[in-house]
Amino acid sequence: MARLTAEDLIKLKEKVKNENALSKDGYTVKITVHLGTCGIAAGGDVVYEALKEEIEESKRDDIKVVISGCAGMCSSEPNVTIGRIGEDAVIYRDLDAEKMRKIFQGHVLGGEILNDYAMARIKEPV
Amino acid sequence: MSENNSKAEEKTEEIAEEKVEEKEQEKQKEEKVIPYLEDVPFFGFQKLIVLKNKGIDPELIDEYIAQDGYQAAAKALLEMTQEEIIAEMKTSGLRGRGGAGFPTGLKWEFANKSEGDIKYVLCNADEGDPGAFMDRSVLEADPHAILEGMIIAAKAVGAHQGYIYCRAEYPLAIKRLNIAISQATEYGLLGNDIFGSGFDFHLEIYQGAGAFVCGEETALMHSIEGKRGMPRPRPPFPAHQGLWKKPTVLNNVETYANVPQIILNGGKWYAGIGTETSKGTKVFALTGTVKNIGLVEVPMGTTLRTIIFDIGGGVPKKKKFKAVQLGGPSGGCISEAFIDTPVDYESIAKVGAIMGSGGMIVMDNQTCMVDMARFFMDFVQDESCGKCTPCREGTRRMLQILEKITRGEGESGDIETLEELSEVIKDAALCGLGQTGPNPVLSTLQYFRDEYEAHIFEKRCPAKRCPALLEFEVDEEKCIKCGICFKQCPTEAITWEKKQPAHIDKEKCIKCMTCITNCPSDAIF
Known part of the structure; x- marks a missing residue:
């Protein structure tokens, strides 16, 4: 990638923002796995692996997975945030591989929020 | 259509409407089961400046750029003079977040005015207080913010080389910092002639081996120089003679994370948050016996009570709050009587603790x-x-x-x-x-x-934590005969039968404290 000028910076910002909007990049679901040291220590990497397996099995190519740092409440980790196009995103808490698989089947594929594992909704569209 | 009929129809319509309303209410009720993030006290009471990008992918520079990333650096490099940057920092009132609280703008001004052709900008990421993890989380979640803050500092003082001193115990932070540095270099945001401004800045990571004293500024600089990490007397202060005896600015991770926001939104905006003497927000690592453990960013002036009880959810399992330790081994504890103290540098010092870097350890009545x-x-x-x-x-x-x-x-x-x-x-x-x-x-x-x-x-430990001062006997009057101690004793030193008080065999007891910690009626002494 070439060196950026100040104008490039703003163009790139708009471009990334546009691409990140779910409708425009062909994705319908965005899943964020919160993987700081605290998340990994709590088993976040196992959850991440389980999620990747589920996505592969589902043969869906419209699901985007990203990683991030600590979501803030370390005692509720592992955390995963799931945003479906046009819906509030939901952040789940205290996950393990099995719960992740249930959430994938129930929420990501089925559209039903799993209240038992959910911590909060996030209003902003992802 | 007769009058009666139309009335009946109206009624059915009304009933139908009511039913719809009921259904909607039910639906709302169901939805209300999961609150919005801002309605969860842990998140709702927070104000995010340093942690505002905690949800982005830290390994992709584009994600940071989409959050207005590097625009403050562009502004500082292309539109602002060194003096303007320093003035903006002074207006903001930002004070060092490593704990001492020295005004950042003033520090930069000293280094700026200090004579020398070579100057350095350093970041202190040698977080070592037991129970503190603010800097690690910021580095892992938003490494580019630190890079951008350092670029701006470098411009302000006229430095072209920087080091991030990060402890090797933070492998993920170092990994993400390295990715961030290489991506920023690829984009020309680090290196020579950044944004075509003619300004050069190079950045490297220096891994510390974990000595706590290397968080002290002069020891940190000795360590980078390849010497044994030991402090030296000051003056000369680093702003005059720092790394390799050259004028040097050293700031904490959290301090740098604030800088891009200040340059972008203005010092006045930042100074509008917080108290008279302490501006902006502070990130705390809330831990200990508190329900919600995690990172908490609040405006300066928020009371300890709000942080511990509203955000932290208080002390769990019917235990009682006793004290909170601020500032780790350099700080002090604050008892319940002063729990309404607002967090700012002066108020905290007045009650015998220090703001410190942000470690906040909550202790209950079982802490001696x-x-x-x-x-x-x-x-x-x-x-x-x-x-x-x-x-x-x-x-x-x-x-x-x-x-x-x-x-x-x-x-x-x-x-x-x-x-x-x-x-x-x-x-x-x-x-x-x-x-x-x-x-x-x-x-x-x-x-x-x-x-x-x-x-x-009295040779007595009131909190029952010092094994040498405990008898390891059961008070038969207090014992509720529940058998919990019996079930949990690892050495089978406790005998108990239903409806009988427990008994501890002192020969077998290893004084591990399990029974005392778990006794619901405080019957073991």
């Missing part, structure tokens, strides 16, 4: 304050570099006395000796480690002197 002071003194003693006598010898003597007291061998006069030693070490130690090392002892003596006295004169 003498043992807590002993723990921190053990840490300070262990981490003392040994260069100056007051710290090397003094902390050792203080630790010995504290150990003696917790063993039940305390004598009359021990408290006074601790106080005298504390004053001498505070006055005479070479660096911050020694100068602040006695603080946990002094503050526990201030608020919990009776616990020291109980240990020394």
Whole structure:
């Protein structure tokens, strides 16, 4: 990638923002796995692996997975945030591989929020 | 259509409408089961500046750029003079987040005015307080914010080389920093002629081996120079003679994370948050016996009560709040009587603790304050570099006395000796480690002197934490005959039968404290 000028910076910002909007990049679901040291220590990497397996099995190519740092409440980790196009995103808490698989089947594929594992909704569209 | 009919129809319509409404209400109720993030007290009470990008992918620079990333750097490099940047920082009122609270703008001004062709900008990511993890989380979640803050600082003082001093115990932070540096270099945001402004800035990571004293600025610089990490007397201050005797600015991770926001939104905006003397927000690592453990960013001036009870959810399982330790081994504890103290540099110092870098450890009534002071003194003693006598010898003597007291061998006069030693070490130690090392002892003596006295004169540990002062016997009157201790004892030293009080066999007991910790009726003494 070439060196950026100040104008490039703003163009790139708009471009990334546009691409990140779910409708425009062909994705319908965005899943964020919160993987700081605290998340990994709590088993976040196992959850991440389980999620990747589920996505592969589902043969869906419209699901985007990203990683991030600590979501803030370390005692509720592992955390995963799931945003479906046009819906509030939901952040789940205290996950393990099995719960992740249930959430994938129930929420990501089925559209039903799993209240038992959910911590909060996030209003902003992802 | 008759009147009756139409009325009936209206009625059915009404009923139908009511039903729809009911259904909607039910639906809303169902939806309300999961609150919005801002309605969860843990998140709702927070104000995010440093942590605002915690949800982005830290390994993709584009994600940071989409959050207005590097626009502050572009503004500083292309539109602002060094003086304007420093003036903006001074207006913001930002003070060093490493704990000492020195005004950042002033620090930059000193380094800017200091003569020299070569200058350095350093980031102190040597977070070492037990129970502190703010800097690590920021580095892992938003590494580019630190890079951008450092670029702006470099421009302000005229430095072209920077180092991030990060401890090797933070492998993920180092990995993400390295990715961030290489991506920023690829985009030309680090290196020569950034944004075509003619300004050069190169950045490297220096991995510390984990010595606590290397968080002290002069020791940190010695460590980068390849020397043994030991402090030296100041002056000369780093702004005049720092790394390789060149003018140097050293700021903490959180300080740098604030900088891009200040340049982008203006110093006035930042100064509008917080209290008279402490501006902006502070990130705390909330931990200990509190329901919600995690990172908390609040405006300066928020009370400890709000942080611990509203955000933290209070002390769990019917235990009682006793005290909160601020600033780790350099800080002090604050008792319940002062729980309404607002967090700002001055107010916290007034009640005997320090703001520190942001470690906040909540303690319940099962914490022995003498043992807590002993723990921190053990840490300070262990981490003392040994260069100056007051710290090397003094902390050792203080630790010995504290150990003696917790063993039940305390004598009359021990408290006074601790106080005298504390004053001498505070006055005479070479660096911050020694100068602040006695603080946990002094503050526990201030608020919990009776616990020291109980240990020394009554040979009793009121919190039941010091095994040497416990009998490991069951008070049969208090015992509710539940059998919990019996089930949890790892050495089968406890005998119990239904509806009978428990009994501890002292021959088999290893004094592991499991029964005392878990007894619901406080019957074991």
